[in-house]
Structure formats: C-alpha cells, structure tokens
Amino acid sequence: MKNAIIIFFVFALVGFGGGYLFSQSGSQEQATAPDNAATEQTQNTADDEKVEAPAPAVSPEGEIFNQKGCLACHSVENLGLQGGATGPDLSQAYVNVEGKHGKPINEFLKEPTSAVMSSVIGGNPLTDDEINKVVEALKIASEK
Ligand code: HEC
The missing domain is CATH 1.10.760 (Cytochrome Bc1 Complex; Chain D, domain 2)
Incomplete structure (x- = not known):
C-alpha cells in the first residue's frame, strides 16, 4: 500500500514536471x-x-x-x-x-x-x- 502511494507521487511529479517543462519550452508568449x-x-x-x-x-x-x-x-x-x-x-x-x-x-x-x-x-x-x-x-x- 505504501508503495502504491509512493508510485503515485512519482508519476504525479513526472507528469506535472513534464507538463511544466513543456509549457516553458518555447519561453514567453511564443510558447x-x-x-x-x-x-x-x-x-x-x-x-x-x-x-x-x-x-x-x-x-x-x-x-x-x-x-x-x-x-x-x-x-x-x-x-x-x-x-x-x-x-x-x-x-x-x-x-x-x-x-x-x-x-x-x-x-x-x-x-x-x-x-x-x-x-x-x-x-x-x-x-x-x-x-x-x-x-x-x-x-x-x-x-x-
Ligand atoms: C518559436 C519561434 C520559431 C519557430 C517556430 C521556428 N523558428 Fe527558426 N528561429 C527562430 C529564431 C528566434 C531564430 C534566430 C535565432 C538566433 O539568431 O539566435 C531562428 C533561426 C532559424 C534559422 C537560422 C537563420 C539565421 O539567419 O540565423 C533557421 C535556418 C531556422 N530558424 C529554421 C527554422 C525552421 C526550418 C523552422 C520550422 C521547423 C523554424 N525555424 C521554426 C524562431 C523560430
């Protein structure tokens, strides 16, 4: 059960992090x-x-x-x-x-x-x- 929670957090982090990076990738308004x-x-x-x-x-x-x-x-x-x-x-x-x-x-x-x-x-x-x-x-x- 604990593992499941940890795995959930890792995926959530990767997901948000990836989304964040992607949204930053073009920088500024051209993104x-x-x-x-x-x-x-x-x-x-x-x-x-x-x-x-x-x-x-x-x-x-x-x-x-x-x-x-x-x-x-x-x-x-x-x-x-x-x-x-x-x-x-x-x-x-x-x-x-x-x-x-x-x-x-x-x-x-x-x-x-x-x-x-x-x-x-x-x-x-x-x-x-x-x-x-x-x-x-x-x-x-x-x-x-
Ligand atoms: C988000 C805006 C953006 C997009 C989309 C974009 N470029 Fe550029 N491109 C630039 C900018 C800004 C420069 C100037 C970079 C510099 O001089 O440091 C550049 C430079 C270049 C250069 C060098 C030209 C020179 O005289 O310095 C080429 C070749 C080029 N881009 C080709 C492309 C191609 C092919 C595509 C499509 C696959 C493309 N670019 C998509 C913004 C973009």
Whole structure:
C-alpha cells in the first residue's frame, strides 16, 4: 500500500514536471504559437488545403515550412511565404547559417546552436527527410 502511494507521487511529479517543462519550452508568449500553428495547419492540409491556401506565388517547395509550423516565427520572402517576425526571414539562410551559427544548415536544423531554435527542434524534431526538404527549399530561395 505504501508503495502504491509512493508510485503515485512519482508519476504525479513526472507528469506535472513534464507538463511544466513543456509549457516553458518555447519561453514567453511564443510558447504556444508554434503548436497552435502546427495543429491548425495540419488540419488545413488535410481538409481544405486549396480553399485555405491564401497567397499567390507560394512555391510548392515552401509547403514544408507551413507543415512544420516554421511560419509562426519565420517568413521566407523569396518563396512567397509570409510568417511571424520572431525569427529572421530565411530567404538567405542557406548561405548565411554556416557563417552565423558555425555549422552547415542541415547540422543546424538537427542540433541548433541558438536557444530559441533548440527549444523548437527539441520539442518537435525534424526527420532527415524533412531536413532535406527544408534545405532544398532554402537553397531554391537563396538562388532567387
Ligand atoms: C518559436 C519561434 C520559431 C519557430 C517556430 C521556428 N523558428 Fe527558426 N528561429 C527562430 C529564431 C528566434 C531564430 C534566430 C535565432 C538566433 O539568431 O539566435 C531562428 C533561426 C532559424 C534559422 C537560422 C537563420 C539565421 O539567419 O540565423 C533557421 C535556418 C531556422 N530558424 C529554421 C527554422 C525552421 C526550418 C523552422 C520550422 C521547423 C523554424 N525555424 C521554426 C524562431 C523560430
């Protein structure tokens, strides 16, 4: 019986602690923005992608930024993607990131060196395939 109580407390602590950490993970007010964006956008793509897709001139390769919620914080002007202003426009990220962050873009997306991106990726890692799509899209953007 005593054991059961102890086990209950351990689970409760882990649960609350995990919830707390998760709610802190994006820090400040952006904490929920990527999640909301991601859920809404996933639904949109499932249901009524064509009705919802607003902008003209959005290149199809930019879809990955929509899917992964990157647009909550980033625009990619060169792909016609308007997003939040929390993060920099990614149009030139393909050429910039290595100089700015000390590692090539595909490494950065796996293990970001910046605090905000670490928590974004930590909470919602990209698969290799998704990283390839992002890198490919940013390459195209940087060449426009
Ligand atoms: C919660 C907001 C937020 C979300 C969501 C987000 N980012 Fe970022 N990102 C930032 C911020 C802020 C920076 C700038 C960090 C710095 O310079 O230290 C950044 C930097 C970057 C950089 C480096 C660009 C540069 O010029 O320094 C890349 C590349 C990047 N993000 C890609 C992505 C991708 C891809 C996604 C979607 C999977 C994404 N980000 C989602 C906030 C976000």
